[in-house]
Amino acid sequence: MKRIKSEKTFAQQMDAADDLAAFRDAFVFAEPELIYLDGNSLGRLTQRTVERVRRAVEVEWGQGLIRSWNTNWFHGAARVGEKIAQLVGAGPGQVLVSDSTSINLFKLVMAALSLRPQRERIVSDALNFPSDLYILQGCMHLLGDRHHLHLVPADDDVAVEPQVLYDAIDERTALVTLSHVAFKSGFLHDAAAVTERAHQAGALVLWDLSHSAGAVPIKLDQWGADLAVGCTYKYLNGGPGSPAFLYVRKELQEQALSPIWGWFGQHSPFDFKLEYQPEAGIAHFLVSSPAVLSMLAMEAALDVLLEAGIEAIRRKSVQLAEYTIDLVDERLAPLGFSLASPRDSARRGSHVTIRHSEAYRINRALIERAHVLPDFREPDNIRLGLAPLYTSFVEVWEAVDRAQRVVEEEWYLQYSEERLAVT
Numbered sequence: 328m329k330r331i332k333s334e335k336t337f338a339q340q341m342d343a344a345d346d347l348a349a350f351r352d353a354f355v356f357a358e359p360e361l362i363y364l365d366g367n368s369l370g371r372l373t374q375r376t377v378e379r380v381r382r383a384v385e386v387e388w389g390q391g392l393i394r395s396w397n398t399n400w401f402h403g404a405a406r407v408g409e410k411i412a413q414l415v416g417a418g419p420g421q422v423l424v425s426d427s428t429s430i431n432l433f434k435l436v437m438a439a440l441s442l443r444p445q446r447e448r449i450v451s452d453a454l455n456f457p458s459d460l461y462i463l464q465g466c467m468h469l470l471g472d473r474h475h476l477h478l479v480p481a482d483d484d485v486a487v488e489p490q491v492l493y494d495a496i497d498e499r500t501a502l503v504t505l506s507h508v509a510f511k512s513g514f515l516h517d518a519a520a521v522t523e524r525a526h527q528a529g530a531l532v533l534w535d536l537s538h539s540a541g542a543v544p545i546k547l548d549q550w551g552a553d554l555a556v557g558c559t560y561k562y563l564n565g566g567p568g569s570p571a572f573l574y575v576r577k578e579l580q581e582q583a584l585s586p587i588w589g590w591f592g593q594h595s596p597f598d599f600k601l602e603y604q605p606e607a608g609i610a611h612f613l614v615s616s617p618a619v620l621s622m623l624a625m626e627a628a629l630d631v632l633l634e635a636g637i638e639a640i641r642r643k644s645v646q647l648a649e650y651t652i653d654l655v656d657e658r659l660a661p662l663g664f665s666l667a668s669p670r671d672s673a674r675r676g677s678h679v680t681i682r683h684s685e686a687y688r689i690n691r692a693l694i695e696r697a698h699v700l701p702d703f704r705e706p707d708n709i710r711l712g713l714a715p716l717y718t719s720f721v722e723v724w725e726a727v728d729r730a731q732r733v734v735e736e737e738w739y740l741q742y743s744e745e746r747l748a749v750t
């Protein structure tokens with residue numbers, strides 16, 4: 328049969344040849360008609376999580392009660408951290424699960440700045456997640472407003488010019504901190520090259536891996552990265568509010584101190600000594616009791632990703648994204664859509680962003696009438712999240728087909744411009 332990309336049969340053939348297709352069965356599909364394209368914001372629920380949470384609640388909590396801290400919970404932060412370590416290219420003893428991404432970022436930014444006390448510059452970019460920039464501003468304020476945040480501009484809100492970034496990193500720079508994949512456009516930094524440039528200048532590097540963990544191969548040890556944080560509810564499918572992770576390179580762990588001294592970071596917390604003494608290694612970056620149920624829910628979901636393997640996930644992610652872009656060019660561009668992600672797959676994560684002057688109302692119509700669920704980002708972006716373990720090629724084809732109808736048949740005109748609390 329001749330393979331014509333714009334026809335649905337092409338998508339069906341791609342699904343038939345997909346090595347990861349069977350992983351769809353690992354997820355809960357509560358609404359068969361729904362095309363879910365928001366796994367870059369909140370990953371789908373895995374079947375294993377359903378089972379694991381049931382066991383955690385009924386057996387570990389319900390029956391085991393406080394005894395379960397010793398059997399399964401107390402060492403969870405390190406145990407689950409080691410699973411994430413395999414997805415981010417980190418050797419043992421360098422990744423912990425704790426708190427939220429923003430809190431972990433706060434801890435690591437404060438630690439990093441204290442390791443470079445003579446330097447006043449922090450380099451980030453205009454594509455970074457706003458919460459990351461707020462955390463940086465808060466850290467600078469706490470430290471007496473003696474640092475300067477240099478934000479490298481982005482071309483058209485899509486990409487950062489590497490040379491402009493490299494030129495911004497100099498001997499005044501204490502810290503370079505960036506989102507590996509940008510939340511809006513999906514722009515993917517060349518992390519190895521940025522890390523090398525920062526180290527040449529004597530600066531530390533802190534990566535936010537929220538939009539790349541579980542979707543893009545990450546090699547923290549190989550890059551020589553110093554520090555990293557990331558969330559687990561996107562491509563890691565940890566569930567709403569699941570705890571985040573942090574990475575501290577082995578050689579930095581004894582010098583870098585957390586700014587929040589809590590009992591979970593204390594050496595032998597159950598001695599209840601009155602003086603704080605940080606635990607050795609990375610553990611002093613823990614603060615308090617973990618969100619146990621969320622952590623266990625996420626642990627079960629990680630096993631699915633580890634079985635699939637990150638290289639296979641990335642291969643399919645690139646195929647899905649290139650297919651999406653081809654269909655957008657052919658069928659949606661004539662209706663006023665344009666691409667707001669890098670075209671080059673080597674510079675793009677696992678979501679494809681498209682722009683339209685009516686993006687907000689189109690997104691509402693997609694969700695409420697067309698049973699397609701992407702998300703909207705101001706001012707005019709619709710993000711199409713492609714999660715290779717459960718997004719199929721036929722779903723991409725259907726989503727574009729339905730988007731075409733939403734615009735051609737003017738379904739979006741029925742919806743208000745008024746923004747919902749979560750867009």
Ligand SMILES: Cc1ncc(COP(=O)(O)O)c(C=O)c1O
Pocket residue numbers: 427428429430456458459506510535537538558571
């Ligand atoms: C890149 C990035 N960094 C940080 C955050 C904030 O995460 P948290 O709510 O865990 O602090 C998000 C949330 O979506 C994000 O996308």
